Amino acid sequence: MSALFSPITLRGLDLANRIMVAPMCQYSAVDGEANDWHFTHINSLALSGAAMFCIEATAVEAIGRITPGCLGLWNDATEAALKPILASVRKHSKAAVAMQLAHAGRKGSSHTPWDGGQQIPIAQGGWQAEGPSAVPQKEGETPPLALDAAGLKRIRDAFAATAQRAERLGIDALEVHCAHGYLLHQFLSPISNRRTDQYGGSLENRLRYPLEVFDAVRAAFPADKPVGIKVSSTDWVDGGWDIAQTIELAKQLKKRGVDWIDASSGGVSPLQKIPLGPGYQVQFAQAIKQATGVNTIAVGLITEPKQAEDIVASGKADMVALARGMLYDPRWGWHAAAQLGGHVTAPPAYWRAPPHEQKDLFGATTFGTR
Template identity: 85%
Template sequence: MSVLFSPIKLRGLNLPNRIMVSPMCQYSAVDGEANDWHFTHINSLALSGAAMFCIEATHVEAIGRITPGCLGLYNDATEAALKPILASVRKRSKTAVAMQLAHAGRKGSSHTPWDGGQQIPVAEGGWQAVAPSAIAHKAGEAAPLELDAAGLARIRDAFVAAAKRAERLGIDALELHGAHGYLLHQFLSPISNKRSDQYGGSLENRMRFPLEVFDAVRAVFPATKPVGMRVSSTDWVEGGWDLAQTIEFVTELKKRGIDWIDASSGGVSPLQKIPLGPGYQVPFAQAIKQATGVTTIAVGLVTEAKQSEDIVASGKADMVALARGMLYDPRWGWHAAAELGGQVEAPPQYWRSQPATQKALFGATTFGTR
């Protein structure tokens, strides 16, 4: 029996397989509001066969967006824009829907990747970014504003407000974005955090704000629903955040009831040197799982069914998350199930699509017509 297609339980959420559609920025919102692009994108991948679909980085305040096209959940309009999309998903799919809550920090006010991704000056329609310290992400950029006590409280409260909105929308799970050089990661990394107060310096201090945000979100999101976090397991820069510190951080999160760790890496410095290759981040998920016992999700150039099966069957991670692979093959879960002997949920309109050799793929038999 395929381990990839075996069930897993996250608090009150029962998932029929170990596959998640990774949160992927679409840079297609207007004023933070989802639109027809998101309707098509989310509804399509909700039929991928993955047990859980995670909505892209959804920002908790307008200046927390990476780009002007990034999704938000910070006012009534952004909440209302997601409502019909989620209603449509629920009609057609049984997939669990998670949402990644995020704040870009000093990487905010940027152009979309296909427009170069460079910082947008305030004079050209950008905004003043904020961060743990007034240090630009890279040379030539305007420095962010260092957050004071009021700013920290505002952002913490914004995460809480977004979590409450997510619950009103019926979101099944939340993932906090603590990776890729965005705000929570900026607090963790000594490269971006040079504070001299209780939020900087020692590892304990650098962990403080991300832990406060997790505690605040966990306190308002229903106890039956899971909350996880994506982390950058290393900065890939000497003297930066690394796996040993990540394990200490996850150990603290475990005490607070974290439900999973989505183990990614990098993003806080343009000096990073990442050795890309298939499954290059899987060892991070494995090390975190072994050291802490927390449920881990492996992500990063995980593209093949047999590769995914090996990751979970060997205990290197509990789940896998796919991004580019899902965009390229929106029915990746179906094809993986066919290859590995698993079953997936599919709408009856599509039951006839299964190959003659895979009659058990959807757990349904071909029906006749009159």
């Protein structure tokens, strides 16, 4: 039996395989509200064969967006915009739907990637970003405002409120975004966190705020539904955040009942030097899993079914998450199942899709005509 297509249970959520569609920013929302693009994107990839689809980084407040086009879930309008999309997914797909809760911190007020991705000045329609310290992402940019006690509480409460909205929408699982140089990662990394209070300095202090946010989300979401977290396992910069500190974070998260750790890397500094290559981040998922026993998800240039199978079968990670690979091949899960001898589900209208030699891809299905 294929390890990739074996089931896994995350708290009260049963998944038929170990594949997740990774959260991918679409930069296509208007005032945080999902629209017809999201309807098409989400419904399409919910039929990929992956057992779980994770909605893109979803801002918990308006200034927590990376770009003006980022998705949000902070008010009734953003909640209402997602409702019909999720209703359609539930009607046609058996995939679990997760959501990544996020705050951009000092990386907020940016242009979309296809418009250069650089900071938008306030005079040109941007907004004042906030962060742990008044240290800009790049030299010459407008620095963020250092968050005070009231700001920390506001954002912590916003994460919890968004978790409650996600539950009202029927979301099956949540992932707290603590990676890629966004707000919670900014608190972890000494590159971006220069605070001298209880949230800065020592490792214990730098862990404090991300753990407080995780606790707030966990408390606001039903106890039988899983909550995971995405981390940057290293900054790829000397003197920055690294895998040893990530393991200490993972140990604290394990005490809090984290259901998975999605092990990515980088994003907090333009000085990073990343050795890109197939599966280059799998080592981090493996190290975290070996040190803590927590479920891990491997990400990063995982493109081939046999590659994904080896990651899970060898115990390097419990699941894999694909992003660009899914965009390039929206039926990646089908093709992986065909190669590895697994089964996936599909709507009856698609039952005739597999070639004859893969007629059992969808299990025992019948399709009569006259």
